[in-house]
Amino acid sequence: MARRKFSAPGDEIETRHPVIVNRYRGFTRVNHWITAACMIVLLLSGFSLFHPDLFFLTKLFGGGQNTRWLHPIVGVVLFFSFVGLFVQMWRLNLPRKEDVEWTANLPELVLKGDESKMPELGKYNAGQKVVFWGMSVMIVVLIVSGVMIWEQFFPKLVPIPVRRIAVAVHAFAAFAVILIFIMHVYAAFWARGTISAMTRGTVTGGWAFKHHRKWLRELAGRSDGGSAK
Amino acid sequence: MTDRAPQPLTAAANPPVQPLESNLLPSDVVRVSATKDVPKPDRQLTEVAKLIDVSKCIGCKACQSACIEWNDTHPTVEENVGVYENPHDLTPDMFTLMRFTEYENPETNELEWLIRKDGCMHCEDPGCLKACPAPGAIVQYSNGIVDFIHENCIGCGYCVTGCPFDIPRISKTDHKSYKCTLCSDRVAMGQGPACAKACPTQCITFGPKEEMKKHAEERIEDLKSRGFEHAGLYDPQGVGGTHVMYVLHHADKPSLYAGLPDEPAISPLVREWKGPAKTVGLAAIGLAAVGAALHGLFGRALEVTEHEEEEAQELVDETTPGAPADKGDA
Numbered sequence A: 001m002a003r004r005k006f007s008a009p010g011d012e013i014e015t016r017h018p019v020i021v022n023r024y025r026g027f028t029r030v031n032h033w034i035t036a037a038c039m040i041v042l043l044l045s046g047f048s049l050f051h052p053d054l055f056f057l058t059k060l061f062g063g064g065q066n067t068r069w070l071h072p073i074v075g076v077v078l079f080f081s082f083v084g085l086f087v088q089m090w091r092l093n094l095p096r097k098e099d100v101e102w103t104a105n106l107p108e109l110v111l112k113g114d115e116s117k118m119p120e121l122g123k124y125n126a127g128q129k130v131v132f133w134g135m136s137v138m139i140v141v142l143i144v145s146g147v148m149i150w151e152q153f154f155p156k157l158v159p160i161p162v163r164r165i166a167v168a169v170h171a172f173a174a175f176a177v178i179l180i181f182i183m184h185v186y187a188a189f190w191a192r193g194t195i196s197a198m199t200r201g202t203v204t205g206g207w208a209f210k211h212h213r214k215w216l217r218e219l220a221g222r223s224d225g226g227s228a229k
Numbered sequence B: 001m002t003d004r005a006p007q008p009l010t011a012a013a014n015p016p017v018q019p020l021e022s023n024l025l026p027s028d029v030v031r032v033s034a035t036k037d038v039p040k041p042d043r044q045l046t047e048v049a050k051l052i053d054v055s056k057c058i059g060c061k062a063c064q065s066a067c068i069e070w071n072d073t074h075p076t077v078e079e080n081v082g083v084y085e086n087p088h089d090l091t092p093d094m095f096t097l098m099r100f101t102e103y104e105n106p107e108t109n110e111l112e113w114l115i116r117k118d119g120c121m122h123c124e125d126p127g128c129l130k131a132c133p134a135p136g137a138i139v140q141y142s143n144g145i146v147d148f149i150h151e152n153c154i155g156c157g158y159c160v161t162g163c164p165f166d167i168p169r170i171s172k173t174d175h176k177s178y179k180c181t182l183c184s185d186r187v188a189m190g191q192g193p194a195c196a197k198a199c200p201t202q203c204i205t206f207g208p209k210e211e212m213k214k215h216a217e218e219r220i221e222d223l224k225s226r227g228f229e230h231a232g233l234y235d236p237q238g239v240g241g242t243h244v245m246y247v248l249h250h251a252d253k254p255s256l257y258a259g260l261p262d263e264p265a266i267s268p269l270v271r272e273w274k275g276p277a278k279t280v281g282l283a284a285i286g287l288a289a290v291g292a293a294l295h296g297l298f299g300r301a302l303e304v305t306e307h308e309e310e311e312a313q314e315l316v317d318e319t320t321p322g323a324p325a326d327k328g329d330a
């Protein structure tokens, strides 16, 4: 079997008439939704401590003490869950030369919805790659700075001056993650037909053709590409 | 109606024996953690201060014992590792600690034993209160006392990050932050702090801050006449002054005294972290979310067309499985 260049194990053409393509297998989807759930809990609990006007959000978790306790623990779960995603996705998120062209034509896509000038792409476009790497870096920054300010279990891990840096870095990284998160959710919604990739695991042929044609070509050319059905 | 307790004016002040009402009211609060627009109190209490004359301290730790007794804390018995500090550090159960420094004075060639009573300084501009995210967990009264209101504390430890003096300690049992209260509960009832009352040498005195400063002047003059030319008052202006002050024989080098900060101030990092950047950040996030929503509502969605579905069908039909796939990129 030919080596995959633009697709991940498990990606395959599920049915050829009509074309339905498997984009994420069950394991990856569960992994993704655990990460997403953690992220939302972290956003809400983190926000509640971020600004006094948002302190009321601690009520969602049964008060300030619970929020303080829960946030870092969910943070650790998120970290390991994200490591799972990272291992599965990093290779196809490495930058490629078509990313430059894609980025150059991005304004037209965003302002006019015109995708005609875009190059053919593998499984991910440059925007998705920015989300992936941005999340990867920021989650590492968050776990490292988060552990440094974790009073309950690591009160003496770093001296207080370092702790001051860590808490400021943590707040800033959280800010960055939230912006990336908004971008990520929005993009999934804006490019119609994307969300099913993470719910049912599949996308339509047209979606794959429009946004990730090289990925579709590779799958179509593989003998495990679903010809049996 | 019972009368309000008088404000205590000395360490030894004793209220009359009949029942009295507290004289430290919720309405006397001038600053509250994570709360803006604190209503202006209708009265101003006399600013108080505890003055610790380091030159008079004999290291007997009567103040520590008095503090434990009054606050009913139970510091654990620790191991003797050959130092005089006992316990080894401030803890959630030990609000004040005698710190001992052996100092060889290069000018006189004499060994000096510097003993400093460590504990909350009751800063005029408290870093703990600035950093705290929980509304009402830290308050400052108009007499200058900074107090932790434990019901509202969530145990996050931000006060530790904010304090320039490394004072608050978070309990491992109830996950709340503890420190010296300046005996706010005694002061409220017209009594001076327990530690000051217990001090056998009157190294610790208590009263209106202005009077304490005058008293310090006398002490400093006396010390100077005995050859401590750098004797002076420690009332650091970097935190707006403090309501616990020291008379130091070496006021030019506070850090000699077990690392008392030379120029304490709320760290610029803490100010930045708790400053306008937060609001700007929230606004940016809000804008991004609203922007995304607007683009979602009014921008053009990237719809997959029927035509694209057909082209995909063609592509798949034309490609023989097993053939090399990679056309676009060689």
Ligand code: HEM
Binding pocket: A039, A042, A043, A045, A046, A047, A049, A050, A051, A067, A068, A069, A071, A072, A073, A074, A075, A076, A078, A079, A139, A142, A143, A145, A146, A147, A149, A150, A151, A167, A170, A171, A174, A177, A178, B133, B156
């Ligand atoms: C996507 C992930 C995360 C987000 C969005 C996030 C967000 C936040 C925010 C906004 C704050 C408040 C900062 C402030 O008050 O200025 C905070 C506090 C905190 N974060 Fe995170 N965080 C994340 C991950 C983590 C991780 C992985 C850890 C690590 C163990 C962690 C540990 C903490 C701790 C210890 C605090 C202090 C409050 C507490 O003890 O609950 N966070 N976080």
Ligand code: SF4
Binding pocket: B119, B120, B121, B122, B123, B126, B127, B128, B129, B146, B162, B163, B164, B165, B166, B167, B168, B179
């Ligand atoms: S010494 Fe520390 S704990 Fe005490 S008032 Fe100042 S900042 Fe707060």
Ligand code: SF4
Binding pocket: B033, B131, B132, B133, B134, B137, B138, B148, B152, B153, B154, B155, B156, B157, B158, B159, B160, B168, B170, B176, B177
């Ligand atoms: S530990 Fe308590 S007092 Fe300290 S900052 Fe957190 S909520 Fe405030």
Ligand code: SF4
Binding pocket: B063, B066, B067, B068, B070, B071, B095, B096, B119, B179, B180, B181, B182, B183, B193, B194, B195, B196
């Ligand atoms: S003022 Fe009260 S709480 Fe503070 S050290 Fe003295 S006895 Fe302890």
